[in-house]
Amino acid sequence: MQLSDNPNTTNPESLNSFNYQELLDQEIKGFDTRKPPKQEIIDSCVHCGFCLSTCPSYRVIGKEMDSPRGRIYLMNAIKTGQASLDETTSQHFDTCLGCLACVSTCPSGVKYDQLIDATRSQVERNQPRSLGDKLIRWLIFNLFPYPVRLKILLPLFWIYQKIGLQKLVRATGILKLISPRLAAMESILPEIDLSSINKNYPDIIPPQGEKRYRVGVILGCVQRLFFSPVNEATVRVLTANGCEVVIPKTQGCCAALPAHQGQEEQAKALARQMIDSFADTDVDYIIINAAGCGHTLKIYDHILEDDLEYREKAQKFSAKVRDVQEFLAEIELTANLSPISNNDLLTIVYQDACHLLHGQKISLQPRQLLKQIPGVTLKEPIDAVLCCGSAGVYNMLEPEVADELGQQKVQNLYNTGAQLIASANPGCSLQIKKHLSIQEKETPLYHPMELLDYSIRGIKIDG
Ligand code: SF4
């Protein structure tokens, strides 16, 4: 089965007939009746191919079926009984990063995000995985969305790093021989700071000066344990700008990881828990500093649309969610800012996280905030809209494609000549740090909230 890889020359007719004839000989297994991808959305694709140029999986794999247009053909073929939902077709859905670049690019407004969400749930329900695949997915979905479980493992990771086992494992490449996916998981493990285990925030943190807003803050799961300085900086920036901050202790995972991978029931359960934890907080807004989480929190109304008890609560919750940069740009900074470098000028390259740029259409606000720091000049990388390969847990499940994208992203960021990188998503930060290290580049990486916090507190990043 060979399809044309040129977006400008692919002929949909030949694509259909060639592909389908082969598949007709096989036993056909379609989608089940529980929310298959909607036919009207599939039909809204006019097969123009504009989306192919910004699709990272197509960029790396180079096959039509690993592009948005190819996947939409495939969904249609499965829906109409001309292709089977099997290991081969599922693989093409698995290679999608869910980065939503195609949604931004599509001139016809095709809601590919809804199509791939529905398709992933179908794959998870109906397509058996290999034992190795099952194990790695079980590990991911039973570990990362649960901060309590992660906390238990943190000391083990710390010992693993401190006694030099990590260096040995990486130098020998032994984990890659056992499981490339496990090796990919290990390769993004950041330096463990045990103090994050006992980090306890007060339930309510008062604003500095006159109160402007009462906001809830979501701590995240990976963010909470691997990037706790980012959460601390976020709280300080909010309070310094007149916000009373509420942090419910019962909050857990936002559901982004399971939601992006079609784990429908787990995502629903986590979303309900999050809604309950903010139920009596009476906050004006709910603030999140991680791009992927923010996108999911904003679509709780969609995730829980069939839940009669939670549907309305989810709508109200989602309406209050704001990315922290979106929020601060909207309310405008009132805290005084000072330079964060001893040099007169500081060049920063801001890395757009897909779930901010494409998922939430937030690109100007982070740049506006960073440019307010005295002495800061922003640089723009080429291919800024292209995913870094992190994509939630994609870099653990599809490490080869992810590595290619990570390598390209770091090269492009580095080539701007910027002195530091700003990134507003923990997954992107881990992926970029990994590839900076592989390429032996020492450009530091910060969350924009850390930089604003330094600026408010008069701290210099260069000592
Ligand atoms: S998804 Fe949009 S951009 Fe891509 S082929 Fe279809 S209509 Fe064209």
Ligand code: SF4
């Ligand atoms: S979500 Fe990203 S990887 Fe998936 S089809 Fe769209 S552009 Fe390609």
